[in-house]
Amino acid sequence: MAERGDLGWLLGASLRAYMEGAERAVAPIPFGYKGYMVLSAVRRFCPGTQLELGRRLAIDKTVMTHVIDALEEAGLVTRRPGPADRRARRVALTAAGEEALQAAVERLAAEERRLLGGVPVAVRDQLVEGLTYLAEKGGSGPECGEVSDCSVS
Amino acid sequence: MAERGDLGWLLGASLRAYMEGAERAVAPIPFGYKGYMVLSAVRRFCPGTQLELGRRLAIDKTVMTHVIDALEEAGLVTRRPGPADRRARRVALTAAGEEALQAAVERLAAEERRLLGGVPVAVRDQLVEGLTYLAEKGGSGPECGEVSDCSVS
């Protein structure tokens, strides 16, 4: 934010610009973009306990409780005790959750296209490449393994 | 943040990664990176009223009051009524402020070099180009004119 051109300012301003549209795009989902992130991670990492979801998304477990409370109340996810460990609750998308997520993904993609419209594809690719590098340099969940199987009931 | 690879997640995670080092780099300055931004903008836009500083940095005027209070108390800036309009207070760097800013700029540059160390220069350039485009698409102060003269007393 300081001198425009500083990496910090650029990242902050870019994030603000992105979020402005993103929050609008995912609007119906409780907790906005954060709620969308959780829905998205639930689909991707399937059963996923809340703690695991939190680790992957860098969201505190207490925050996760509130978000999932809201998503459950809105009928977008279910929360059931795990079969092996009844403490670890399995979060899963409902049909309505799948729909809401799919709709959000589409509106978000449209928003990204709008936002990146004027950026040449080559620049865009290297933008993503650079950001991916930076993101991985941070401590956000380097210990997350890959997804195993995935068959929602 | 949702699916790693999403632009939103990438921007958020990159900003976190950057800020981790940046806050450490500017540590002695009150209000951390925000304080650094203000110092930096004061040097760049010289006299600058508080309101103008806030507009340029997307910082609320009430927040600006607190930040400048702290910077003034730390002896890094002075705050005097403007000659033409005594409501609009002119903020200026002290010698100590110049020093603190210069030191922070250097540590920050080192931190950026460390963070971007593994990124090829071509990618880095296009990363900055892409971010600059995104940042300007946002509403953060498009109505800010350029700097006029600048001679601190």
Place this chain on the structure above:
DNA sequence: TATTGTTATACTCTATAACTATA
């Protein structure tokens, strides 16, 4: 009356601590 800046207050977001229920 409008504007700069301050103060006090309220709100949002997040983290900490204490608790429960399982293991």
Place this chain on the structure above:
DNA sequence: TATAGTTATAGAGTATAACAATA
């Protein structure tokens, strides 16, 4: 004893509203 999750509470950070001084 340790862990998953919940609840209540406290803490940043930010914004809103009312105010003082000046224009």
